[in-house]
Amino acid sequence: MRALQVVTLTGPSDLVVNDVPEPTPGPADVLVEVHRVGVAFPDLLLSRGEYQMKPEPPFSLGVDVAGTVVSAPDGSGFEPGERVAAVGGWGGAQERVAIPAEFTFALPDALSYDEGAALPMNYLTAEFALHERGGLRAGETVLVHGAAGGLGTATIQVAKGMGARVIGVVSSEAKRQTATDAGADEVVLLEGFKDAVKEATGGAGVDLVADIVGGPAFLDSLRCLRRQGRLIVLGFASGLGIPEVKVNRLLLTNTDVRGAAWGEFAMSTPGYMQEQWARLVPMIESGAVRPPVGRLYELEDFGQALVDMDERRALGKLVVRVRD
Template sequence: MKAVQLNATDGPSSLALADVEAPAAEPGTVLIDVAYAGVTFPELLQSRGQYQMQPPLPYTMGSEVAGTVREVGEGVTDFAVGDRVLGVAGTGGYAEIMAVPAASVLPLPETVSLQAGAGMPMNLLTADFALHVRGNLEAGQSVLIHGAAGGLGSALVQVALAYGAEVVAVVSTEEKAETVTNLGAQHVVFADGFKTEVKEIFPHGVDLVADPVGGDRFTDSLRCLTTFGTLLVLGFTAGQIPEVKVNRLLLNNISVAGVGWGAALAGRPEMVAQQWESLWPHLSAGILNPSIHAVLPMQEAGKALEIIDSRSVRGKVLLDVNGDENDPAASAR
């Protein structure tokens, strides 16, 4: 089968299309005929050898896909050949066929196209884990979201809104402001001087800050929190890992919480299905609908990572592996 493999850690140019052996349907696994694969920021880091999970080279990249079930392994009873599904795994997504543990295979609502579905699993599940599990978000609370127009940021906006929150979206350009406004964010502020604008909207501060950016925004994000508020650390796309003076936490009764969805999942494989069940009503209703920035052919996976690296992304970047224009859900969208 065709697959995109990482052959070195020199960046996106290290990716190349290759002929590799197709995976087998081992017990407890599902083989998926991949239609579309999602492209994520951690994969950009992997291409440079900068990510905490770095398999031996060469390997097939890609952590999330949408497609149809090709074959099920022994012991798998929840899925059948032909089912429209999403799959999440550490590697193997940039390929015509992906093997996924059954616990990490998710059904796709009939109203959601395979293309849209490929933009959902990693970002929606991370956003749900951040806001619902780590942030204990309640309806009526306020959430400040950095990098709000990106793949993860836009998912955070949509999940927060679905759970009844009031969202302040932080963006860097007018185009990104338009993107998050279209997603439904009630307030949009620009990254430069965001603290002042947030304080004008919420003089007493916000309940949660979701930050996948890090860098020099961190201290001002803490200053945006209300009493008992929490800053959720989702990543460091700015490149700099900030440090916190813990006296700020003590004096202001605020918290900083790490959001490591993948690490939490490692010992709790059942968590994926539980989260998906929680999100299902919103998915079926079309409330959680990813904004697609670009769809590139699989052989241009390196270019897809370069687009993510440009910081210009508004929504999700996908690879078309074997997309089906006749996908029955596509016409319903």
């Protein structure tokens, strides 16, 4: 079968499509015929050997997949032919993949394979950040950085599904519409966002900041928080460095900075992903969650998709076609 592989840890330009043996599922695995693969930031890091998990080359990329069940263990709840989405550490960018049933989810009929591949990592990460780490409550206001990207649009939609007001921050006018279409109530530009947020909230500030990009905007994000506000650290997509905070600021303002490492928590907590999925399904059924899919790439162009994501040209979630 075809597989998109890392053979040298030299980045996206050196990815290759190879013929590899089909996987043999373990006793707790679902064997999935892959239709679509979502492009994720860990794929970029894996291609460079910079991720916390370091598989030995050659290995296949691919964190998010959507496809159909070929076989499933008894009692798993999955049947051959069923449409599913799934998530793993890597290995999904190939024609078939074996994934633990615990990390596999029934794909609602309302969603396409493209949308299914855009769901797992980003939306489960967003749900973890807002629900588990952020303690978001209906009626609160959330500020989302990187609001036009895959994780940003997911965070907007999950926050809206939880009953929040959402202000998106984007780096250019060209990205404003993507964040608006994802459901943001207001969208402001990164340049001068602190003052724009203060104006939008009548000077009160926001209850929660979801910071996906890091970099020099971090301090102004803290300044956007109201009393007992929470800033959730989700990543450093800007590439402009990892920010630091003087803890006396947190003391004086009664605010929090919290990390949200979904993968480490979810993959080591049995049953947690299924609990998260159960909370997302009503949001999907209500229409609050509908993943915006950006460009669709062929398997051979996975490397270009990673370059586009790395250079922040992505709008919504980038998806790779494995088969129709």
